[in-house]
Amino acid sequence: MVTIVLELLLVTLLVVTSVWCVLVHRRLAALRADRAALGAFVDALDAATARAERTVHEMKSAGAAATATIEAQEAALEKRREELDRLVEAAQRMARRLDELLGRSARLAAELRTRKDMQAAPANGSPREAGPIGPPEATAEEATARPARAVDALLEALQKLR
Numbered sequence: 001m002v003t004i005v006l007e008l009l010l011v012t013l014l015v016v017t018s019v020w021c022v023l024v025h026r027r028l029a030a031l032r033a034d035r036a037a038l039g040a041f042v043d044a045l046d047a048a049t050a051r052a053e054r055t056v057h058e059m060k061s062a063g064a065a066a067t068a069t070i071e072a073q074e075a076a077l078e079k080r081r082e083e084l085d086r087l088v089e090a091a092q093r094m095a096r097r098l099d100e101l102l103g104r105s106a107r108l109a110a111e112l113r114t115r116k117d118m119q120a121a122p123a124n125g126s127p128r129e130a131g132p133i134g135p136p137e138a139t140a141e142e143a144t145a146r147p148a149r150a151v152d153a154l155l156e157a158l159q160k161l162r
Contacts, residue, residue, distance in 0.1 A: 087161070091154050098150045 087158060091158055095151050095154055098154075102150070
């Protein structure tokens, strides 16, 4: 009887071991299936990471190129601004010189007219009343209008240079 009980106990343990082996086998099969899915996931993640790295590298390259372009444009703009500043200063100097020259020429023209009038007065025999020395009214208006026209013409020329 003891042998039968021992054999029954051994059979029971063998059945439990067999059931346990079936359960372990199923779990291993599930792990293998999950391993394939996990491998596919890792491969997809690796490909996405590689694409992201390439994209980041391309974006850095594009950023560097854009920065270089912007810096070159800024340098060109600064150069043009400096050139324009020099042109404006030269134009202002020319306008001042023109204004001075027109003022001098108006004064000289008035003096010449006055001298002509004085020389013509003794020749006519009638003494003329001496007026104020200086340019006549029309000459004074011309003297103020000429610089304004010269400045306008100079500004137009500068705008055409742009």
